[in-house]
Amino acid sequence: MGIYRFIDSLIRRFVALGRGNSITSPSGEVNPALRDRVRGRRQQQPLTLPSPQGEGICFCLLLGLAIAGCTTPQANPDRPEEHLVTVQANQLWQPSRISVNYSNIIHCVATGQWSDSFAKYGAAGNPEIMKNHLGVSAPACGLLMRIGNDTNMVYFIGQETNVVAGGSGELKFRNNFSLSSGMSGELKVRVTVATDTDGDGISDYEEIHTWKTNPLRVDSDGDGFSDLEEINDRLYRPTVAADSAQ
Ligand SMILES: [Ca+2]
């Protein structure tokens, strides 16, 4: 009950102040009538100070609300910044100075050419000759990307792709080359990294501005089908009703 008395006393004080019920006038003179009323009220209902226990409860409540506010995921609707990276054909893992966080969406569009004495290759490489690189089967001379120094996290980019980051770190690129020498040329890779707060594979920007889905929920309308499933239905089966946009 201590907290309720404390709140009640505060309310009474603010109400009294709001009504201008000060015992003393602005000039400092005592208002006898008001003084007597206050004295009588104090005798009937003595002013109680908040107990330490009540203050503790207030503090805990405020602290809990503050923590809840801090831990609520915040969507970032900003348009992702675009970076341009040059990847040489004859070098191993090349840094990009682009940092990503877990569940970010990395969008890559690669153009250009590299070549050897046999042929010229784009970012998709030579699909007739597959080469395994650290567990990723990708065309020889195709473009590979990894995050940080995690040698188990390698992605085949090709000409254009979206990748959901499985970890955090700097993006690095290289050629999935099968020929150890004689490669030359370079690729230009346009890279954007978008925040994906709910980690469903759709960026916050796209959820807010394109699909009108909730960037904080994997299944915006709670019907058991994820936003990604419903968006894919719309893309590949336009006749299917998609309710996540409602
Ligand atoms: Ca998302």
Ligand SMILES: [Ca+2]
């Ligand atoms: Ca849904």
